[in-house]
Amino acid sequence: MNDSRLSDSIFGEGEDRGQPAGKLPDRREPAAQSRAQARDMRPFAQADNPEGPNRRNRSCLVMALASVLVLGGFGLALKTVGTDLIPSIGAGRSGGGDYAGEGTGTVEVKVKPGDSGHAIGVALKEAGVVKSAGTFASVAGANPEFSKVQPGTYKMKKQMSSQSALNLLLDPATRMSKGVTVREGMWVSEIFATLSKQTGVPVAEYKKVDPKALGLPPAADGKLEGFLFPSTYEFEPSATASEQLKAMVALGKKQLNQLGVPADQLRKTVIVASFVQGESRLGADGAKVARVIDNREEKGMPLQMDSSIHYITQKRGTVTTTDKERNDNSPYNTYKHPGLPPGPINNPGLEALKAAAKPATGPWLYFVTVNQETGETKFETDYGAHLKNVREFQAWCRNNPGKC
Incomplete structure (x- = not known):
C-alpha cells in the first residue's frame, strides 16, 4: 500500500471531523418365591x-x-429392548428372524430425531434392509454404542443382518447429511453463496425465501442480517433453502435466549455484536470494542468504523476505506450518520454476542490494530495518544504492502 492510500484512511482525518474509533480487519427382580417362602x-x-x-x-x-x-425372561427383554418391549414382542409374534451377511445393493433410510430402536427397525424393515424390526431392536438395545446413532439419511444395503445394519448406522461415512460451516461475521449474501456451494441449492432459492416465514424474533425486524447464527449445520440432502435458513434462525434464537438479554435490548445487542465481530479479533478486545461503541454514543460522537463501509460496498480484502467510500449516503455509513446503523452489518457469533451483552468497563474512545498479523490492538481515551498509535499502524502497512 502506498502513502497516498494510507492518507485516505480514516486515521489521517482531523479531530474537528469526529475521529474514528479505530480500524481492525474484517474479519450436543421380578417377584418370586424365595426358598424361605417355599418352606x-x-x-x-x-x-x-x-x-x-x-x-x-x-x-x-x-x-x-x-x-x-x-418373569425373569420379561426383565431381560425389558433391559434389551427398553421402551420398544411391547412392539418387539408384537413383531416377534408376526414373524421374526434375521438375514445373514452384509447385504447387497443400496437403499436410503431416514432416521428421525427421537426415533427409538424399534422405530428405526421398522424403517429398515420397510426399506428391505432387515428382516425383522423386533430383531433389530433387540440387537440395537444390547449394544451401548446404539445411543450414538444420529438423525439423518443413511445409505444402507438390502437384506442385511441386524448387526451389519447397526454397524452401518454407526459408521459416519454412511450418513448422507450435508455438513456446512458458516463462519462468524459473514454477510447474508456470503452465507447464501456458502450454503449453495455446499448443498447444491441455487442461490436464487435462498433469495426467494420470505424471512418472515422463518420464525425470526421481533428484534430482527423481518430481516435476516444478524440473525443467521454461525455454526456447522448438517442438512438432509433434500433440505430446501427455507428449511436450512429456518434451522439457522432457530439456533440463533436459542443462543440469544440463553444470553438473557432483555427483549427491548436485543436488537441493539446484535447490532453492536456485529461491529465487535467485524472490528476485533475478539478475546478481551471484543468487550473493549463494545465499550468504545457505548462511550462514543454517549458523547454524541460518530462511530466512524470502516466495517460499516465494507458492508455497504460488500467488498472484502482491505481494512481501510477511501474518502469516496466514506462519502456514501447509505444509512449504514457510520461516518456520515451518528449512532448505530439501522441494523446489523454481519452475522456475529456467540463470543461477539457475549461481548456486546456485557461490555468491558473503561473510558476508551479510540482503538486501532497496529499489527494486522498478530492482532495487537491499542485502546486510548486521548486523541493525541491515538494518533501516535495510528502512525504505528500506518508504518506497519507500509512495511507490509497489500495487507492493509
Whole structure:
C-alpha cells in the first residue's frame, strides 16, 4: 500500500471531523418365591392335602419356578429392548428372524430425531434392509454404542443382518447429511453463496425465501442480517433453502435466549455484536470494542468504523476505506450518520454476542490494530495518544504492502 492510500484512511482525518474509533480487519427382580417362602408353604400344603402332600408340594414348586423363569425372561427383554418391549414382542409374534451377511445393493433410510430402536427397525424393515424390526431392536438395545446413532439419511444395503445394519448406522461415512460451516461475521449474501456451494441449492432459492416465514424474533425486524447464527449445520440432502435458513434462525434464537438479554435490548445487542465481530479479533478486545461503541454514543460522537463501509460496498480484502467510500449516503455509513446503523452489518457469533451483552468497563474512545498479523490492538481515551498509535499502524502497512 502506498502513502497516498494510507492518507485516505480514516486515521489521517482531523479531530474537528469526529475521529474514528479505530480500524481492525474484517474479519450436543421380578417377584418370586424365595426358598424361605417355599418352606413356609409346606405345612399348609400338607394340612390341605394329607393324602398327597409331596405331590402338591412338587406342583407348587414347579409353578413357582415357572413364574421365576417367565418373569425373569420379561426383565431381560425389558433391559434389551427398553421402551420398544411391547412392539418387539408384537413383531416377534408376526414373524421374526434375521438375514445373514452384509447385504447387497443400496437403499436410503431416514432416521428421525427421537426415533427409538424399534422405530428405526421398522424403517429398515420397510426399506428391505432387515428382516425383522423386533430383531433389530433387540440387537440395537444390547449394544451401548446404539445411543450414538444420529438423525439423518443413511445409505444402507438390502437384506442385511441386524448387526451389519447397526454397524452401518454407526459408521459416519454412511450418513448422507450435508455438513456446512458458516463462519462468524459473514454477510447474508456470503452465507447464501456458502450454503449453495455446499448443498447444491441455487442461490436464487435462498433469495426467494420470505424471512418472515422463518420464525425470526421481533428484534430482527423481518430481516435476516444478524440473525443467521454461525455454526456447522448438517442438512438432509433434500433440505430446501427455507428449511436450512429456518434451522439457522432457530439456533440463533436459542443462543440469544440463553444470553438473557432483555427483549427491548436485543436488537441493539446484535447490532453492536456485529461491529465487535467485524472490528476485533475478539478475546478481551471484543468487550473493549463494545465499550468504545457505548462511550462514543454517549458523547454524541460518530462511530466512524470502516466495517460499516465494507458492508455497504460488500467488498472484502482491505481494512481501510477511501474518502469516496466514506462519502456514501447509505444509512449504514457510520461516518456520515451518528449512532448505530439501522441494523446489523454481519452475522456475529456467540463470543461477539457475549461481548456486546456485557461490555468491558473503561473510558476508551479510540482503538486501532497496529499489527494486522498478530492482532495487537491499542485502546486510548486521548486523541493525541491515538494518533501516535495510528502512525504505528500506518508504518506497519507500509512495511507490509497489500495487507492493509
